[in-house]
Structure formats: structure tokens, C-alpha cells
Amino acid sequence: xxxxxxxxHFLLSRRAGALIRTIxxxxxxxxxxxxxxxxxxxSVMNGFHGSIRGRLLAAEPHVVVAGSQLSAAVQERLAAxxxxxxxxxxxxxxxxxxxxxxxxxxAKGLDEKALxxxxxxxxxxxxxxxxxxxxxxxxxxxxxxxxxxADLARSLGITYGDKMTLIAPExxxxxxxxxxxxERVVVKSLLTTNVADLDSxxxxxxxxxxxxxxxxxxxKRNEVEIWLPSAADAEKVKAEIVxxxxxxxxxxxxxxxxxxxxxxxxxIFAIGLILSLSTMIAGFSIVTVLMILxxxxxxxxxxxxxxxxxxxxxxxxxxxxxxxxxGTGVLVGAVSGxxxxxxxDSAKTSILPDFYYDTTIPAKVNPFFVMGVVGLALALGWxxxxxxxxxxxxxxxxxxxxxxxxHRGR
Numbered sequence: 001x002x003x004x005x006x007x008x009h010f011l012l013s014r015r016a017g018a019l020i021r022t023i024x025x026x027x028x029x030x031x032x033x034x035x036x037x038x039x040x041x042x043s044v045m046n047g048f049h050g051s052i053r054g055r056l057l058a059a060e061p062h063v064v065v066a067g068s069q070l071s072a073a074v075q076e077r078l079a080a081x082x083x084x085x086x087x088x089x090x091x092x093x094x095x096x097x098x099x100x101x102x103x104x105x106x107a108k109g110l111d112e113k114a115l116x117x118x119x120x121x122x123x124x125x126x127x128x129x130x131x132x133x134x135x136x137x138x139x140x141x142x143x144x145x146x147x148x149x150a151d152l153a154r155s156l157g158i159t160y161g162d163k164m165t166l167i168a169p170e171x172x173x174x175x176x177x178x179x180x181x182x183e184r185v186v187v188k189s190l191l192t193t194n195v196a197d198l199d200s201x202x203x204x205x206x207x208x209x210x211x212x213x214x215x216x217x218x219x220k221r222n223e224v225e226i227w228l229p230s231a232a233d234a235e236k237v238k239a240e241i242v243x244x245x246x247x248x249x250x251x252x253x254x255x256x257x258x259x260x261x262x263x264x265x266x267x268i269f270a271i272g273l274i275l276s277l278s279t280m281i282a283g284f285s286i287v288t289v290l291m292i293l294x295x296x297x298x299x300x301x302x303x304x305x306x307x308x309x310x311x312x313x314x315x316x317x318x319x320x321x322x323x324x325x326x327g328t329g330v331l332v333g334a335v336s337g338x339x340x341x342x343x344x345d346s347a348k349t350s351i352l353p354d355f356y357y358d359t360t361i362p363a364k365v366n367p368f369f370v371m372g373v374v375g376l377a378l379a380l381g382w383x384x385x386x387x388x389x390x391x392x393x394x395x396x397x398x399x400x401x402x403x404x405x406x407h408r409g410r
Contacts, residue, residue: 004324020292024325027285031329032336034279035377039337039370040344040363041275045268047345047362052195052264057253058125059118059193059202061225062234064256065241066249068222073244081237084227086114089207091220094167097156105152107166109207112140114225115147118204122193141206144185150192151199162187166203168214183213197260279377283326284384290322291388322385323378330377334370341365 068087070078078085089109096102110118119139141147153159163186171180185205193199205211214220228237234252241250254261341363 023289027289028325028329030282031326032333034282035330035333036337038275038373040340042272043341043363043365047364049264050364051362055125055194057231058121059198060253062228062231062253063226063237064251065224070224071245074241077240082229085224087224089222091217092169094169096165097158101156103156105203106201107203107205109205111207126194139189143209145188146185147189147191147204148187149199149202150190153190160187168217170218181214183211280380283380286322286326286384287388319385323381326381330374334374338365
């Protein structure tokens with residue numbers, strides 16, 4: 001192939017000259033590193049995104065319906081989708097420790113079945129991410145016994161077996177002299193979901209067994225939590241429930257955590273944009289290479305055109321040479337990036353410090369993203385190759401040969 005000979009002898013060999021050869025290698029290496037970094041960084045961020053999503057879905061119901069029970073029509077629709085559901089209590093409480101430390105929490109009342117499912121799902125999610133996870137065992141919450149989020153317990157300075165007082169929030173607004181409703185409870189165990197927002201505010205108690213002394217707390221509410229075989233069907237189920245009973249207030253896990261995932265998506269977009277711009281800058285150095293090449297090889301171009309090669313074919317020839325330069329960098333960067341991501345994801349070794357929830361680095365390669373990066377990089381490579389060789393169309397073979405002869409004669 002003619003373009004392959006041009007690529008090897010006019011760009012990478014010693015005959016090309018130190019300047020062209022150096023810039024060509026810099027361009028190719030720059031494109032390789034740019035594509036490599038873009039694929040690896042975005043794949044690692046997608047891995048962390050998926051890890052956070054998995055841990056969140058282990059503790060968060062897929063769909064929540066306000067109210068204590070569902071209508072028969074809604075129950076039939078859920079049964080058709082093999083969904084499970086249970087009724088829970090939720091209320092806001094103020095925690096006071098024996099040392100006088102105060103904090104707020106969201107108390108959640110579960111029955112034994114719902115509690116067992118929560119502990120099992122959290123255990124499985126943590127084991128999937130770390131390869132191992134301490135089992136919670138059989139935990140049954142008796143009267144005045146609670147589970148406390150690990151981060152919340154740490155901020156309060158309490159642990160297993162410690163006692164604390166739960167107070168209804170509106171009790172803090174009572175006039176002096178009146179005692180607010182309260183209940184003393186003991187921390188039976190700590191719950192670690194590896195989701196900071198949950199671990200810092202969650203308090204779980206046995207539904208109907210604890211917090212009865214708080215009475216009709218203003219913030220107390222009943223909800224039905226629905227768990228689906230696939231969390232991706234949450235929006236469809238929400239639409240079906242609203243269509244069946246328009247009076248229900250329904251929310252999905254995505255609705256409740258929209259700000260978190262918007263922040264994650266914005267972070268991925270910003271970093272991807274910066275890395276894409278750096279790759280683009282490296283890729284457009286191909287313009288410099290081809291401009292110098294066209295200027296230095298005017299005689300050879302004139303000879304090719306005088307031998308019958310048309311202007312369009314000559315222009316296409318040098319475009320293909322530039323595409324080979326950029327394509328080599330793109331393909332090497334893409335292949336090496338995918339291989340590194342596969343290695344990172346398969347190596348379940350602890351790399352990050354222990355104060356991180358997940359000490360491993362996940363990397364989830366999206367094939368469509370990789371194909372998009374390769375396609376966009378090749379398109380930019382074609383643009384960078386086409387721009388400098390347009391001047392070939394205005395080149396006359398005789399003038400090119402004459403200019404070279406006159407230049408040498410001088």
C-alpha cells in the first residue's frame with residue numbers, strides 16, 4: 001500500500017527528518033495516552049458509580065407508596081411482577097446520649113421479616129464489593145432495642161450495648177416545665193450499609209415493639225416499601241400504580257436520590273470533557289506534522305501528480321497517512337485502556353486506605369462508550385489530516401518541480 005510506505009518512510013524513518021519524526025511520535029503517543037486515560041478514568045468512575053448504586057439499592061426500597069396499605073388492584077399488579085412489599089413506620093427523633101450529646105435521626109420501624117431481608121441484602125452487597133463481609137447473624141429487635149447507623153453511632157460516641165434517650169422533635173418546643181415524650185433504648189447492633197447518607201441518619205426499631213412512648217409523633221408516617229426483581233423497572237411500576245390509583249403518592253429510589261446521582265453524572269461529564277479536550281489538543285498536532293510534510297515533500301507530490309495521480313487521489317493519500325498516524329494512537333490507547341480496566345476490575349485487592357468504605361477500585365467498561373471514544377477520536381484525526389492537505393489541490397505539478405529545481409539552483 002502506497003500510504004503505508006509514506007507512513008513509514010515519510011514520518012517515522014530517518015529519511016523523514018528529525019523534526020517530522022519527533023512531532024509524529026509525540027502526536028501518536030499523545031493520542032494514545034489521551035484515549036487510554038479517558039477510557040480508564042471514566043471506567044473507574046462508572047465502577048464507583050455502580051458500586052454506590054448497588055450498596056444504595058441494598059438498603060433503599062425500589063418504590064415507596066405513602067400509606068399503610070395498598071388496594072387490591074395495586075396488589076394484583078405487584079403480584080404479576082413478582083414484587084414483594086411490606087408496611088413500615090417512619091418518624092423523626094432526637095437522640096440524647098448519657099453523655100449529653102444530641103443528634104437527629106430518621107427512625108424506621110420494621111417487622112422481623114423486613115429486618116431480616118434488609119440485613120441479608122446489605123450483607124450480600126458488601127460481600128460483592130469487598131469479597132467478604134461480616135455477617136449480621138440472626139438479629140431480632142426486642143422492646144426498646146434499636147439498630148444504629150455506624151456513622152451516626154460514631155458521631156455520638158456510642159457503640160453496642162450503650163443506652164440513649166429518644167425524644168419526639170416537637171417536644172423541644174414545649175414551654176419550660178413540661179416534660180417531652182421520650183423513650184430510653186439500648187443499641188443492640190450497628191448497621192453499616194456503606195452509604196454515608198444512610199449510615200449517618202438511620203435508626204431501626206422493631207415495629208410495634210419500641211418507640212410507643214412517643215405516641216402520635218407529628219412526623220410519624222406509614223409507608224409501603226416495594227422491592228422489585230429489577231430496580232430498572234421502578235419507573236414503570238410507579239406509573240402503573242399511579243394509573244391504578246391516582247390518589248397515591250409514589251416515589252422511586254431514583255427520585256429520592258436524584259441529587260446524588262446528578263452530582264455523580266456531572267462529575268463524570270466534567271472529567272470526561274477535560275480529558276477529551278486534552279486528547280483533542282494532542283490529536284491536532286497531526287496538523288503540524290502534515291503541514292511540514294506537505295511543504296518538505298513538494299517535489300515528491302509533484303512527481304506523483306505528473307505521473308498521473310489526480311489531485312483528489314493525492315489529497316486522499318495524505319489524509320490516509322494522517323489517519324494512520326492518529327488511528328495507531330487511538331487503537332493502541334483503546335486496547336491498552338480496556339485491558340488495564342479488565343485487570344483492575346479482576347484484581348480484588350485492597351488498594352485504597354482503610355478509611356474508605358470500599359478499599360478496592362472497580363472499573364466497569366462500557367463497550368458503547370469505548371466505541372464512541374474510538375469513533376470520535378478517528379473523526380477528529382480525519383479532520384486534523386484533511387485540513388492541512390487541502391493546499392495540494394492548488395498545487396500544479398510543473399510549478400512544484402520548477403520551484404524545487406530553482407531552489408536547489410540557488
